Amino acid sequence: MYHDLPQAASFWSFLFAVDQDLAETARKKACLCGGRLHRANYLRKPRGTPDQLPEPQCLRLSFCCDRDGCRKRVTPPSVRFLGPKVYLGAIVILISAMRQGATPRRVRELSARFGADRRTIARCQVFWREHCPQTPFWKIAHARLTPVVKIVSLPYSLVDAFLRRHPPDVGWTRLLRFLSPITITGGLKIEVPQ
Ligand SMILES: [Zn+2]
Numbered sequence: 001m002y003h004d005l006p007q008a009a010s011f012w013s014f015l016f017a018v019d020q021d022l023a024e025t026a027r028k029k030a031c032l033c034g035g036r037l038h039r040a041n042y043l044r045k046p047r048g049t050p051d052q053l054p055e056p057q058c059l060r061l062s063f064c065c066d067r068d069g070c071r072k073r074v075t076p077p078s079v080r081f082l083g084p085k086v087y088l089g090a091i092v093i094l095i096s097a098m099r100q101g102a103t104p105r106r107v108r109e110l111s112a113r114f115g116a117d118r119r120t121i122a123r124c125q126v127f128w129r130e131h132c133p134q135t136p137f138w139k140i141a142h143a144r145l146t147p148v149v150k151i152v153s154l155p156y157s158l159v160d161a162f163l164r165r166h167p168p169d170v171g172w173t174r175l176l177r178f179l180s181p182i183t184i185t186g187g188l189k190i191e192v193p194q
Pocket of ligand 1: 031032033034035065066067070071072
């Protein structure tokens with residue numbers, strides 16, 4: 001039903017632009033010690049993207065405090081990176097949603113499209129069933145979703161909630177924005193879908 005990600009390069013560069021905004025907000029807040037935040041990005045090589053992303057779009061934006069004795073790392077929320085590290089968030093969602101009711105044929109299809117083997121698919125499932133429901137973000141967020149999304153049907157029910165009423169690029173962007181607080185430890189910022 002919603003098994004396809006927007007293919008346009010503009011969608012992926014838009015997600016990157018959202019991450020840059022989130023990063024800029026974090027940078028302006030500075031470190032808790034008062035130190036200034038300097039760029040200290042990670043280079044990731046995410047798999048399974050519709051086309052190979054240009055290298056800058058593979059960066060997980062992050063910062064490091066410039067004050068001696070602190071040097072704390074600050075990593076802002078992301079609409080692109082979620083859960084298992086080598087996949088982009090959208091792909092983790094898609095793999096897991098497609099896994100539901102998986103047949104051997106479907107597992108083969110997932111492998112062909114995303115380079116995801118059985119173990120990766122299982123890891124994505126664990127993310128949704130075990131990691132995600134334990135986050136402070138989810139404990140607050142899920143109560144505010146209408147209709148209430150059941151953990152057992154994650155993430156399919158989430159995809160459905162966001163994509164039912166919007167064109168794919170808008171729906172995916174809203175879903176990824178909604179989930180972005182999960183990507184940071186203790187993230188609590190919530191944006192409820194319209
Ligand atoms: Zn600091």
